[in-house]
Amino acid sequence: MTLVIMALYLGVCLAIGVWAARQTRTAADFFVAGKRLGVWTLALASMASTLSGFIFIGGPGLVYTLGMGAVYLVLPTAVTGAIGAWVLGKRMRLLGEVRGAMTVPDAIRIRYRSPEAQGVSAVAILVATVGYTATNLLALGVVLSSLSGWPLGVSIWIGTAVVFAYSVSGGILAGIYTDLFQGTLMAAASMAVFVTALGTGGGLAGLSQTIVAHDPGFLSPWGAGTVTGALSFYFVFSVGTLAQPHVVHKFYMLRDPTRLRWYPLLMGAAMTVTLLLYIGVGLAVKAAVIRGDLAPLATPDAATPTFLRTYAGAALAGIVFAGVAAAIMSTVNAFLNVGAAALTHDLPRAVGRTLTDPLGRGRVATAIIAVLAALVAQWSGQLVAFLGIFGFGLFASTLVPALAIGLNWPGGTRAGALASIVTGLVLTLTVESLVFFKVIALPRGVSVAGAALAASTVVYVVVSALTAAQAADVDDDVRAMLEL
Amino acid sequence: MRRAGVGLLALSSLALLVGYASAWWPSVAPRGVALLFAAATVLQLVAFVLLGARRRDGRLGAGWMAVVVLVALVGGILITTAAQPGSAEGEALLLGLPRRAAFVLYGVGIAPLLLLAGAFARGFAAWSATDADVARLRALRPPSDA
Numbered sequence: 001m002t003l004v005i006m007a008l009y010l011g012v013c014l015a016i017g018v019w020a021a022r023q024t025r026t027a028a029d030f031f032v033a034g035k036r037l038g039v040w041t042l043a044l045a046s047m048a049s050t051l052s053g054f055i056f057i058g059g060p061g062l063v064y065t066l067g068m069g070a071v072y073l074v075l076p077t078a079v080t081g082a083i084g085a086w087v088l089g090k091r092m093r094l095l096g097e098v099r100g101a102m103t104v105p106d107a108i109r110i111r112y113r114s115p116e117a118q119g120v121s122a123v124a125i126l127v128a129t130v131g132y133t134a135t136n137l138l139a140l141g142v143v144l145s146s147l148s149g150w151p152l153g154v155s156i157w158i159g160t161a162v163v164f165a166y167s168v169s170g171g172i173l174a175g176i177y178t179d180l181f182q183g184t185l186m187a188a189a190s191m192a193v194f195v196t197a198l199g200t201g202g203g204l205a206g207l208s209q210t211i212v213a214h215d216p217g218f219l220s221p222w223g224a225g226t227v228t229g230a231l232s233f234y235f236v237f238s239v240g241t242l243a244q245p246h247v248v249h250k251f252y253m254l255r256d257p258t259r260l261r262w263y264p265l266l267m268g269a270a271m272t273v274t275l276l277l278y279i280g281v282g283l284a285v286k287a288a289v290i291r292g293d294l295a296p297l298a299t300p301d302a303a304t305p306t307f308l309r310t311y312a313g314a315a316l317a318g319i320v321f322a323g324v325a326a327a328i329m330s331t332v333n334a335f336l337n338v339g340a341a342a343l344t345h346d347l348p349r350a351v352g353r354t355l356t357d358p359l360g361r362g363r364v365a366t367a368i369i370a371v372l373a374a375l376v377a378q379w380s381g382q383l384v385a386f387l388g389i390f391g392f393g394l395f396a397s398t399l400v401p402a403l404a405i406g407l408n409w410p411g412g413t414r415a416g417a418l419a420s421i422v423t424g425l426v427l428t429l430t431v432e433s434l435v436f437f438k439v440i441a442l443p444r445g446v447s448v449a450g451a452a453l454a455a456s457t458v459v460y461v462v463v464s465a466l467t468a469a470q471a472a473d474v475d476d477d478v479r480a481m482l483e484l
Numbered sequence: 485m486r487r488a489g490v491g492l493l494a495l496s497s498l499a500l501l502v503g504y505a506s507a508w509w510p511s512v513a514p515r516g517v518a519l520l521f522a523a524a525t526v527l528q529l530v531a532f533v534l535l536g537a538r539r540r541d542g543r544l545g546a547g548w549m550a551v552v553v554l555v556a557l558v559g560g561i562l563i564t565t566a567a568q569p570g571s572a573e574g575e576a577l578l579l580g581l582p583r584r585a586a587f588v589l590y591g592v593g594i595a596p597l598l599l600l601a602g603a604f605a606r607g608f609a610a611w612s613a614t615d616a617d618v619a620r621l622r623a624l625r626p627p628s629d630a
Contacts, residue, residue, distance in 0.1 A: 068588065071589060083550075090611070203580060212575075216573035219572045220572045227514065228507070228518060234562075235521075235524075257613065261612075408489075409489070477621045480620065
């Protein structure tokens with residue numbers, strides 16, 4: 001039954017890809033869906049590409065381990081929709097409409113009249129994209145392998161082939177409409193699992209009573225982690241969300257700007273519903289282990305599979321595993337798209353070139369990144385985990401100041417943007433590498449992503465102040481846009 | 485408004501860096517660092533509202549509602565709980581969770597969604613760009629991009 005549901009799910013994704021391929025005629029169709037999305041589609045697609053497989057597998061394991069401390073990673077959902085729309089929605093939409101901007105590095109180039117800033121930000125996006133995509137393809141391989149019994153390597157390539165098929169043929173248009181299907185599936189799976197989870201231990205109150213009686217720190221406001229660790233999660237995942245290129249570039253795609261009015265509510269509600277599983281499974285498994293109904297988990301990541309095997313029927317398990325695959329594939333597709341745009345659009349423009357046949361080259365670039373990421377997922381062992389660690393943080397530390405502050409502050413300068421992007425890139429890559437390879441150890445609660453984001457923000461403001469004369473060197477339409 | 489927003493961003497980022505650096509000095513009181521982190525994180529969010537929700541007339545309009553929600557609700561809960569660490573033993577349940585955890589989950593994780601989205605929708609007409617704005621920007625495009 002589980003395999004049948006998975007096969008049905010993959011078939012629907014491929015069918016959407018075939019349909020979208022027929023609708024994709026230009027590079028604008030391929031990279032920004034022809035700017036024809038409605039607000040419901042935008043909200044669900046943004047939710048689906050924001051939430052990766054981590055929310056279904058790693059997240060419940062984190063709640064099982066840290067209790068309330070892990071919840072700070074998802075609490076920002078309540079504020080990021082509105083703040084993101086205020087900070088980026090209007091201005092990115094205007095840059096798309098007035099200047100034809102299609103990517104985040106496009107917005108940075110136009111804002112600062114700086115092809116160099118476009119090039120450096122595209123490099124940061126490419127580095128993070130390959131790593132994040134590889135991690136997600138590995139996770140997809142693990143899910144398919146556990147369901148089918150196929151070897152992991154084979155499963156990675158089958159999963160890659162499906163995402164590849166609809167991403168290459170239909171670009172972001174296929175991605176958006178599979179996101180719509182996948183987002184709905186993720187939300188439905190999450191709600192069903194949450195209700196099942198509450199039913200395992202006498203509702204939320206019953207689960208809480210069981211846990212507090214055995215481990216009162218687990219459901220204290222900060223859980224089993226440190227206060228600074230929890231608040232670092234909140235800082236990085238609230239402010240860092242303002243520059244995740246695979247999410248914010250969707251602001252270019254809205255058909256009618258007036259519909260943005262309801263985007264924060266719809267996006268936030270969709271995210272909240274889908275995150276119910278994150279908290280519900282973590283608490284239910286913790287309580288079940290305390291009651292002795294389940295053996296302690298060998299690894300935290302076993303929380304969701306163990307829960308499904310024990311408490312869910314075959315149909316629900318099939319829907320949830322399809323939901324996991326959906327979460328992973330929607331994120332992979334979005335990354336393939338921004339990576340291909342960085343390779344075929346941003347980097348050539350940074351060196352003053354425009355490629356011919358951008359649609360064809362976009363498809364080729366998508367294929368190259370997908371194959372490269374699948375090879376990394378299959379052969380690089382621990383490197384995959386390492387690459388996956390810093391994706392979100394790298395986007396945040398390199399892009400938040402230049403994009404989110406720069407589109408709202410006329411005082412930001414080209415030098416400030418370049419300095420902040422380089423600071424984020426160097427700090428994140430260097431310190432994460434040193435920590436991963438155990439050259440240095442950081443005290444508990446210190447987050448590389450958080451520190452790099454704070455440092456690149458300070459660098460942006462200070463360098464912009466020191467080069468204030470550059471602030472006037474912007475195009476007239478950009479100056480007028482900054483005043484709106 | 486924008487100057488205040490950028491100033492807040494720089495100061496709160498510096499505060500966060502100081503907070504991270506203090507992890508190497510065990511003599512620093514953890515509760516003080518926790519309070520610093522809670523305040524700095526909320527100020528970051530307030531700063532982005534000051535920058536992004538500003539209308540063309542320079543006023544914040546419905547954005548003030550977001551500032552109040554962030555400072556009073558999110559900041560209030562995070563700072564209060566940072567000041568009172570400790571286990572949930574003996575705490576009464578509220579909506580299925582120990583009282584303080586419930587304040588965090590529902591007060592920081594759910595209520596702001598409705599309040600901020602409401603503020604955004606309420607101030608949308610005065611904040612958003614019009615067709616006339618788009619036409620004016622198009623007329624100002626540099627010749628190479630026109």
